[in-house]
Amino acid sequence: MTVPKILLDPILPTEAERKAIELLDKMLSLKTENGDGEALKLQIVGIGGESIALPESLYQLLHQAAHLMAADRAVSLVPIEQNLTVE
Structure with missing residues (x-):
């Protein structure tokens, strides 16, 4: 999967x-x-x-981003590949 550059640019x-x-x-x-x-x-x-309720995972992401940006820190969204394994 190719990640668009815009997601990686710090905000x-x-x-x-x-x-x-x-x-x-x-x-x-x-x-x-x-x-x-x-x-x-x-x-x-x-x-x-x-309207749609914001899922908990997106709430957490928004909260973390807001906290960092309120402290005058740049934020970048970096997707991570998740591999599933069967035991």
């Missing part, structure tokens, strides 16, 4: 984005700190109003 927030990312990091931390899994539900809403 650093602009000054204008930093405050919003800091707030997002705090909001995403509420779920982690409360530990109840119900404190925060994220949804993506499409143009037509249809």
Whole structure:
């Protein structure tokens, strides 16, 4: 599988984005700190109003990215091949 270069390029927030990312990091931390899994539900809403809940794995990825970017660190998404084995 060929990985598009755009996924590998580091992303650093602009000054204008930093405050919003800091707030997002705090909001995403509420779920982690409360530990109840119900404190925060994220949804993506499409143009037509249809929505889908953000899966837990994507929530974790978003939270990690927001935390790093709030600390003024660049983030890059690097896919890792997963090999399945049968024992």
